[in-house]
Amino acid sequence: MLLAASKVLDRLKPVIGVNTDPERSEGHLCLPVRYTHSFPEALQKFSRGEFRWLWRQRIRLYLEGTGINPVPVDLHEQQLSLNQHSRAFNIERVDDERSEASGPQLLPVRALNEVFIGESLSSRMSYSWAVAVDNLRRSVPTLKGLASYYEISVDDGPWEKQKSSGLNLCTGTGSKAWSFNINRVATQAVEDVLNIAKRQGNLNLPLNRELVEKVTNEYNESLLYSPEEPKILFSIREPIANRVFSSSRQRCFSSKCNQFPTPATSSLLRLLKRFWEEELAREFVMHLISAAEVTNFT
Template sequence: MSRYEFEKHKQPYLSEDELRRRLAARGSNYEGLMKRHKIHTRNLESVTEALRSHGVEVKVIQKHEYTPEKVNWADVIMSAGGDGTFLMAASHILTRKKPLIGVNTDPSRSEGYLCLPKEYSGKFSRALDRLLAGKFRWRWRNRIRITLEGYQVSHIDPVDLDDLELGAHDHLGPHRDYRYQSESDDERLLHPSERSLDQTETTVLPIRALNEIFIGETRASRTSYYELSVDGRRWEKQKSSGLTVLMRRYNNSLMFDASEPKMTYTVRDPIINGVFSVKNPRGFAKRITIRSRCWDACLAVDGGFSFQFNDGAMAYLEILPEDALRTVILD
């Protein structure tokens, strides 16, 4: 989805002239957006035409139409955009058997590190010839599995951060706990540890993290309070601006090298005083466990989806071989 398509999807009631004026009022250039949109559309059409010319059945869908049912229908998933589109496409692929191939449709404005080389952006037919001839190698990229444990965690729905518009009057809306609307005031005020043990659940989130996970308060100005255990070591109570976990380490392209099954974590702006301390504000890990002590917190995956993660909830982060994402490298 191009930025122009995103704006149209977000504001379908606006005419083109109204959209132009709305963008201008925000300091954005309508003509520039249309130019990038046409480049994206032209390269997308070259992909679909090349595939159909070889008898491949193709379904072109937008981000808001991307569902598990569509993923199950396809033999191969292809993302048309940049790294953000690739990450979004990867999030719903839960098996290592289904390949994901990324095409950078605007290489002058997008790095496309996860996509095919930029030389194929406007000439996808060349890449397709190599793929059909078997002149490629499979590459499995490790991902992070997230398991939540806590009060009715299986009822927590993800918030789509791309479609989210937070109003100044209601920053809590996306993660307001609607599970408690039918409860009495007394039940609603119970600490998670005081609720019935029968309502404690464990669930694996239906999304895998390919790039990064952020855990912390939804309001950036608030201090995040949680307990952290790395690779089974003793728990450490921490206060900070949140915790970031990503795959392995950054390389010179400012992306990750996921060739080794390890995560790297960073405690952001840790508070260190007579009560709280952080022995290792950053490091590598095979398994990370976090217990939330926050009251309006989220667990955000690859910058695309956010899950409520409030006081008492626990998250287990680990890398499993069966969660690896199948991608290609052209020889």
């Protein structure tokens, strides 16, 4: 479904999702499971107009700076070993070093679920910085380190220096996917917090399983929002907070978006990433903009 949606660059083509593996896939973007085994019935309803349109916001992404690889890679088509992965990015790095800083480049895909910005191999001592848009990845030069170091500004607000395992920026559609699992809390954590609050505040609060589950469900449901809403939720994965790096907001909505903005005037999130390699600082600025919707058959 995500791959099919990435091929649609306007809002004139409807996208119909069919769950071909309901035993292993929830299929949030697909028709109800019963239509998997009776798809002709779904086509008949579609031809008779017995459906409603569901508009979904998508993310349009601009990259600016040096070392930008203009060719995205389909992750489902690239399954390399670690050595192959490293060599592949080293080749790109040679080409990138010869290039000068470029103006804003619009990625040729639209993110229906989310954009993830972070290290492509964050658990290794040698890895590459990557931007993943649903199923596509944009890569830049190989780095050394363990975490992502960047400065971030939301809705033209003040810049904040951060270090983390990366950022996830999702639409309302993607709020049910990776973003939800990044931010959701378990009943065990909620129960521990309520016990501390009860003890510290001398509260006569009866803690039972029903209350804990109710609080947990209400919090987790607050992480979801409509696919039609023109805003983006960004989440910071495993932020590092100390004397140097801060993390005032681990997740936040960014809602400054127009229908057809330009990167110079309507960036709702700007990310400045510095690459420290061979005593050379590299940087690029990212612009995230809410763009045209994609339709879904329901």
